[in-house]
Amino acid sequence: MSKKQSIVDLRSDTLTLPSKAMRKAMAAAEVGDDVFGEDPAVNALQERAAALLGKEAALFVPSGTMANLLAIATQTVPGDSVLLHEDAHPFQYETGGMSMVAGVMPKTLTGPQGLLTPESVSDGIMLTRDSHRSHTTLVSIEQTTNRGGGACYSKESIKAIGALCEERGIRLHCDGARIFNAVVADGVDPAAYAAPCHTVSFCFSKGLGCPVGSVLAGDKETIEKAHRYRKMFGGGMRQAGILAAAAEYALDNNVERLADDHRRVTALREALEAIPNVTLPLPSPTNILFIDVADAPDFADRCNVRGVRLLPFSPTRLRAVFHLDIDDDGLQRAIDVMTATARQYATAK
Numbered sequence: 500m501s502k503k504q505s506i507v508d509l510r511s512d513t514l515t516l517p518s519k520a521m522r523k524a525m526a527a528a529e530v531g532d533d534v535f536g537e538d539p540a541v542n543a544l545q546e547r548a549a550a551l552l553g554k555e556a557a558l559f560v561p562s563g564t565m566a567n568l569l570a571i572a573t574q575t576v577p578g579d580s581v582l583l584h585e586d587a588h589p590f591q592y593e594t595g596g597m598s599m600v601a602g603v604m605p606k607t608l609t610g611p612q613g614l615l616t617p618e619s620v621s622d623g624i625m626l627t628r629d630s631h632r633s634h635t636t637l638v639s640i641e642q643t644t645n646r647g648g649g650a651c652y653s654k655e656s657i658k659a660i661g662a663l664c665e666e667r668g669i670r671l672h673c674d675g676a677r678i679f680n681a682v683v684a685d686g687v688d689p690a691a692y693a694a695p696c697h698t699v700s701f702c703f704s705k706g707l708g709c710p711v712g713s714v715l716a717g718d719k720e721t722i723e724k725a726h727r728y729r730k731m732f733g734g735g736m737r738q739a740g741i742l743a744a745a746a747e748y749a750l751d752n753n754v755e756r757l758a759d760d761h762r763r764v765t766a767l768r769e770a771l772e773a774i775p776n777v778t779l780p781l782p783s784p785t786n787i788l789f790i791d792v793a794d795a796p797d798f799a800d801r802c803n804v805r806g807v808r809l810l811p812f813s814p815t816r817l818r819a820v821f822h823l824d825i826d827d828d829g830l831q832r833a834i835d836v837m838t839a840t841a842r843q844y845a846t847a848k
């Protein structure tokens with residue numbers, strides 16, 4: 500039995516291993532030096548990503564973190580402030596890069612499921628003649644929200660936030676690391692989510708199952724600036740077409756199947772809802788489920804020895820994320836192991 504079959508690893512959707520077919524596509528890629536702009540596979544992918552999002556241009560980058568940093572660095576100047584949810588990835592998990600590299604100040608907002616609203620954004624904006632204040636020049640939203648349980652912005656809510664930003668002369672970035680989970684869950688064209696945003700990024704290395712890669716899309720001028728900054732940040736890759744080929748394969752084969760991940764989250768949720776010793780603190784509309792228990796690290800250890808891996812998120816909160824390396828047998832195993840473990844626990848408060 501392979502490692503992949505023997506362990507049901509629900510810690511993250513970044514854990515997927517490239518399939519044989521994806522590796523075959525990578526091996527067949529026609530490549531060149533992308534720093535010279537001569538990698539045909541990268542160029543084709545960038546054009547496809549820009550078209551998918553209805554933007555003028557797109558840039559292939561090594562990670563979602565770099566895509567967010569480029570979006571921030573290109574659309575602000577040092578001393579500005581960036582408005583984002585307190586649970587947003589660039590605030591929580593990107594090592595303060597926006598402050599160190601772009602020199603900006605994050606200003607965080609609260610709200611259910613990691614989502615901002617036009618009202619919360621409006622309250623948070625700092626744009627004033629008062630020379631004491633840092634001006635808000637960028638708002639960043641997350642589609643779907645990682646720490647918010649995979650919640651999706653509706654296209655209407657992004658439009659409303661976009662209209663507010665437009666009115667106030669502020670740029671809007673969408674960290675769309677998991678935008679395709681929203682696309683599949685809500686049946687919305689990615690370009691409809693992207694339209695109100697000046698820049699949008701998404702990741703190939705999460706639900707789409709690639710080993711590496713993200714894109715940042717936007718207007719030509721911003722992407723040209725991002726191209727220059729990507730080189731400065733050390734993200735200029737040479738024969739990156741082998742990675743672009745994986746991304747093309749993922750767009751062709753791994754988007755619609757995200758619905759299976761969502762269905763499996765719902766099945767696990769329903770199984771756990773019937774168990775008294777666990778609480779499900781957030782809705783789970785896509786591929787992420789949060790589970791509250793009395794002792795999360797201990798619960799995770801007990802599941803781990805029985806071949807099911809969960810991510811302890813806090814002393815009492817666990818995260819389970821479904822992805823393309825978890826099939827229905829894996830789901831059943833997760834249900835069996837987690838419900839058996841849960842029966843041993845008192846409910847977390």
Ligand SMILES: Cc1ncc(COP(=O)(O)O)c(C=O)c1O
Nearest residue numbers: 562563564565588641645674676
């Ligand atoms: C919402 C979100 N944005 C950005 C990132 C960063 O992606 P990467 O790990 O490729 O830097 C992640 C990673 O999990 C994420 O969940």
